[in-house]
Structures are given as C-alpha cells and as structure tokens.
Amino acid sequence: MSVPLQEIYQRLLAAFGPQHWWPAEFPFEVVVGAVLVQNTSWQNVERAIRNLREAGLLEPHALAALPEDTLQDLVRPAGYYRVKAKRLGSLLRFLIERYGGSLEAMFRTPAAALRGELLAVHGIGKETADSILLYAGGLPVFVVDTYTHRVLARHGWIGFDADYDQIQEYFQGGLPEDPALFNEFHALLVRLGKDYCHKAQPRCANCPLRELLPEGGPLEAI
C-alpha cells in the first residue's frame, strides 16, 4: 500500500491545526533542545531549558565554558543528564571550533554536507541532526521519529522493519521540498502520536486517521 501523504497531512491539520513548532525562541535554543529531547518527554526538557535560560547560558560560548558537572546539574530534569551534558559539550565544541560558535555561519554550509558533519559529532544521530537542520536552519529535511514510524507501520503503509532512511525517503520523495510543510507535518505526527498512538495502548477509535486504518484495526503494536 502506498503512503497517502497528502490525505494524512490534510486530516491531521484539520484535526489539530498548526502546532507552531519548534517550541523555542531562537535557533540556538532549538539546537540545545534537540539534544535534550532524545528519548525524553518535552515537558522534562522545558525544565532543563528554563534552568539554562535563567542562568543566562543559552549562548554557545557561555554554555561551552561551563564545567561539566555544573552543566549536568542544570540539565538534570531532562534525564540522562550525564550523557546529555557530554553530548552538548561535543556539539558545542564542533560549533565553536568549526564555525566560531555562529549558527548563521554553520547554516551557510550546504545541507547534505552539514548533515554529514553533524552526524560525525558524538551523540548526534539522524533525528537530532535533521531536527537541527529543519527546525533551527529552516532546511527542507524531513524529521523521522518513533511516532512517525509507529503511525505508518500500524496503518500498513510501511513494514515494521522500515528504517530511518526509508521512511524519510517516503516523505521527501512524495512531498514538495518545502521546509514549512516538513515542519508542520512532523509536528502533527508527534501530536497524533501523543494523543492517539501510544506505544502500549493505541486509542484508534477517535483517531483523525481512523478512516485510513486497515481492515480489522491497527496492526501489531510497536
């Protein structure tokens, strides 16, 4: 079954309206949030971001100059705080050493090359790199997350074993190359996931995509 992308998008937008992502004031906050949100609820990330903002540390050089244990304490509410302090550190070192701490300079690098550079940073995987490219840089890169995978798989539009690159290709190959569209679409899929596509308990009865469900309801839960 081919993925009815336009249908999905229209239904989600009609059901939920614009999601106004990314929930951040400026690009550097997106970059920090992209690391902190790894396998973590956004609510916990907000506490960590608030700590950094109130300490006046939402700026690359200031954050990079912080002792690691201090950074750990500030990001603790986001969970995995030792891991994430280290990952923020490696990303900040990359940003400062390669681009003088300027995101503007960083985003002058062509998207494909920049993606490769980000993926080479320890702790930056595909979703984090793509979130930075799309939501901080405004580049036309589709972000794939667990909700995206789950929603598509439960409807039979992809196999449960589909990987990141395959799913990303479904979207990038089937939609106009429009950052605003990629932004909204991904945000809507996350909204759908939170409200209706929980891991253990699919609540498909009132899901905005219920008319697109395969015969017999959602497929095996993942």
Add this chain to the structure above:
DNA sequence: GCCCAGGTGGGTA
C-alpha cells in the same frame, strides 16, 4: 510499584 517518553552509541556474535 509499573510503563512510557520527539535517541544514540557501545558491545557481542
């Protein structure tokens, strides 16, 4: 108490 959340990297076969 249990399960879950807007992942990633390391280890082993």
Add this chain to the structure above:
DNA sequence: TACCCACATGGG
C-alpha cells in the same frame, strides 16, 4: 548486519 543493553528524570 542484527540484536541487546545502558543511559535517568518526571508524569500517568
């Protein structure tokens, strides 16, 4: 490549 595991806080 394909699994398995550690990492951790806060909400339901």
